[in-house]
Amino acid sequence: MSARTGILLLVSGPSGSGKTTLCRRLSGENEAHYSISCTTRAPRPGEVNGRDYHFLTPDEFSHRVAAGEFLEHATVHGNSYGTLQSEVLGYLSNGTDVVMDIDVQGAAQVRACEDPAIRAALVDIFVMPATEDELHARLSGRGTDSAEVIALRMRNALEEIAHQHEYTFHLHSGTHEEDYLRFKALLLAERLRAARHIHP
Amino acid sequence: MSARTGILLLVSGPSGSGKTTLCRRLSGENEAHYSISCTTRAPRPGEVNGRDYHFLTPDEFSHRVAAGEFLEHATVHGNSYGTLQSEVLGYLSNGTDVVMDIDVQGAAQVRACEDPAIRAALVDIFVMPATEDELHARLSGRGTDSAEVIALRMRNALEEIAHQHEYTFHLHSGTHEEDYLRFKALLLAERLRAARHIHP
The missing domain is CATH 3.40.50.300 (P-loop containing nucleotide triphosphate hydrolases)
Structure with a gap:
């Protein structure tokens, strides 16, 4: 192959x-x-950082949006969600x-x-x-x-x-x-x- | 479904x-x-008409080519081979x-x-x-x-x-x-x- x-x-x-x-x-x-998506919302009971989400502070999230690090992102009911390019691109090229x-x-x-x-x-x-x-x-x-x-x-x-x-x-x-x-x-x-x- | x-x-x-x-x-x-393809070549030992091929005479084959019944056909080493549209179209629409x-x-x-x-x-x-x-x-x-x-x-x-x-x-x-x-x-x-x- x-x-x-x-x-x-x-x-x-x-x-x-x-x-x-x-x-x-x-x-x-x-x-x-x-x-794994990023989110600014607080972890719910049982949710593990890096498994369920990458939990980011609002500041961290905005900073990474400004740096163009997200493949997609949105704000829903005041919380931000998004996927970092780094969750995707390196894997695909490998x-x-x-x-x-x-x-x-x-x-x-x-x-x-x-x-x-x-x-x-x-x-x-x-x-x-x-x-x-x-x-x-x-x-x-x-x-x-x-x-x-x-x-x-x-x-x-x-x-x-x-x-x-x-x-x-x-x-x-x-x-x-x-x-x-x-x-x-x-x-x-x-x-x-x-x-x-x-x-x- | x-x-x-x-x-x-x-x-x-x-x-x-x-x-x-x-x-x-x-x-x-x-x-x-x-x-199942059609062919004008003779059946080989063990080959069954309608299972391995539809065995046609050269005349029958040419007649059906002229009638536009073939989806594809070709002549290889003097024998004709081809697929009738009827082997395909009815099945697809079903x-x-x-x-x-x-x-x-x-x-x-x-x-x-x-x-x-x-x-x-x-x-x-x-x-x-x-x-x-x-x-x-x-x-x-x-x-x-x-x-x-x-x-x-x-x-x-x-x-x-x-x-x-x-x-x-x-x-x-x-x-x-x-x-x-x-x-x-x-x-x-x-x-x-x-x-x-x-x-x-």
Whole structure:
């Protein structure tokens, strides 16, 4: 097998789609580096710096934005989130695939990026439940949440889904095993793309 | 899972690459219809009409060429070979994937086809041993063939390989199981391509 450049797999989908589980498993099997985001929000109980997020102070975050270190970043409800280029570029040039669990706005920023290494590496997939009823069932959780909370989740999910047409690949989720098989197949297949192969 | 149109998977590679085994196995697992070629050459011992080839008389073949029934066809050493559109189009519109074990000239004809159903369905992959030494070893067979015969096979194989750049995907063959896993992954991944999904 000749050497190749890495794949940047952007994975989006509404909450409840199972996308994070898919990304974590791919990385757990050492098939890809899981890109860790930065955030200025406070760690939640159980969250570990460098595993769940890189937790930065607002000053640090702004400084790195100004230095052009982010591949994408956004502010949501007063907290900043973003992906450093260093989480991605070095891996790709080494031939390591990178998986990014990212929302539709972040994905749009990465797609708009003009760096040829990013453009050549990019593959995007949108993961979602097969039907709206299934989505609703997944967002309803264990039945302990109020109708208002569930309705808000559903609105947010439908807003994400409104962007699904921006993605080349769509995974309509079924069982965990089927989903993972198909998700991983996308990475395996993209590794065969001749344009990624480096001929010595 | 919403309905989708089928994939037309063109598989080329030199003799000894294992491509036929890959195609037969995919079809044996009911993942795709194996497209059966027509030929005017006589059946060899053990070959079954409709399984290995559709055996046609030269007159029948010419008649069907004139009627525009072939997707691709060629004459090699005085024998005609070709693929009928009926081996492909109906399957694709039904959402059945089709796998074609085809030489580089045939693949070029299919790629040049202007039928939008073919163009949308087409995925091509070139299968080859990872190194020229490995190719030579595979073409040498059991050591019972003359050096001239092996040299001719090697020349033919290198002529096929000279066209590998025309293919989007390259599979450098390793073990049978690895090869098949990666080969099948291409089909599974292409099934996720949103452009193939039919939204009711």
